[in-house]
Amino acid sequence: MNRRRFLNAAAAGTVSLAKFPHHLFAASTPKYATDRVLLGPRKIPVSRMAMGTGTIGYNGSSNQTRKLGYHGVAELLRAAYDQGVTFFDSADAYGSHTYVREALKTLPREKITLLSKTQATTAERMKSDLDRFRRELGTDYIDILLLHVQTAPDWNIRQRPVMDVISEAREKGIVRTHGCSCHTLGALKAAAAEPWVEVDLARLNPAGRYMDADPKTVTGVLQQMKAAGKGVIGMKILGQGDLRDHVDEALQFATAQDVLDCFTIGSESRQEFEQLLKKIPAASVRG
Numbered sequence: 001m002n003r004r005r006f007l008n009a010a011a012a013g014t015v016s017l018a019k020f021p022h023h024l025f026a027a028s029t030p031k032y033a034t035d036r037v038l039l040g041p042r043k044i045p046v047s048r049m050a051m052g053t054g055t056i057g058y059n060g061s062s063n064q065t066r067k068l069g070y071h072g073v074a075e076l077l078r079a080a081y082d083q084g085v086t087f088f089d090s091a092d093a094y095g096s097h098t099y100v101r102e103a104l105k106t107l108p109r110e111k112i113t114l115l116s117k118t119q120a121t122t123a124e125r126m127k128s129d130l131d132r133f134r135r136e137l138g139t140d141y142i143d144i145l146l147l148h149v150q151t152a153p154d155w156n157i158r159q160r161p162v163m164d165v166i167s168e169a170r171e172k173g174i175v176r177t178h179g180c181s182c183h184t185l186g187a188l189k190a191a192a193a194e195p196w197v198e199v200d201l202a203r204l205n206p207a208g209r210y211m212d213a214d215p216k217t218v219t220g221v222l223q224q225m226k227a228a229g230k231g232v233i234g235m236k237i238l239g240q241g242d243l244r245d246h247v248d249e250a251l252q253f254a255t256a257q258d259v260l261d262c263f264t265i266g267s268e269s270r271q272e273f274e275q276l277l278k279k280i281p282a283a284s285v286r287g
Helices: 003-011 063-082 097-104 123-137 160-171 185-193 215-227 244-255 270-284
Strands: 036-039 044-047 049-052 087-089 113-118 142-150 175-182 199-203 231-235 262-265
Touching: 003 215, 044 049, 044 113, 049 063, 049 270, 063 097, 063 270, 087 262, 097 123, 113 123, 123 142, 123 160, 142 160, 142 185, 142 199, 160 175, 175 185, 175 231, 185 199, 185 215, 199 215, 215 231, 244 270
Parallel strands: 049 087, 049 262, 087 113, 113 142, 142 175, 175 199, 199 231, 231 262
Antiparallel strands: 036 044
């Protein structure tokens, strides 16, 4: 089985991760969670892995905030920074801004890349979100701001007033780069074609769990994004936990994708984080 046949099998829903063709996805040298990557046209520096704070995140909370609390999340983020993971992924929907702020109290802000996401649908709400987000995060600027959970195939038309506010914020230095996260294939295709999108947060894993389409189809759209010079961050790398029994396969698949610049995974404990640090380089070269 070659890579194309594997992706065809995934598209047909017949892929078996128990027979994952590791040798087809093996890198010649290990890849690490701490590798430095320059993301998108603005060349925003990030670590290859971002610390996610939104596992099962909705209505202002997530597994991280519910299980760990302020100090637990902060300690986890600080542990990540101490070991070279400097990319923190948050969102208004997760309610994780103030948890990140707690971590930043003892970390150098200029060495951290902060990502957040807004659900604003009006210019007025977006202006308010920019002020509130920065206040909640305890920072003057947000490195990466995304429109969260876009589903409409014409979202880039509907959201133009919001996008204009974010563009103005970028010109003022309040936001460094911007884009969206997509939750349908139509929205993903619109993001690939939309010049305003500089960074996209895309769902990708070898089993097609919680994705916009099968891996082959999604990868094809992401190739268009990369050809247009956009930065792509992978999410749902472990299929929202469904691939816990196939972590090595999922990590190798992610690190082998030229369409992904980096990816976000939400560790729910120090132990999980430490395991990922070890598993990512080992998985990336597994033959």
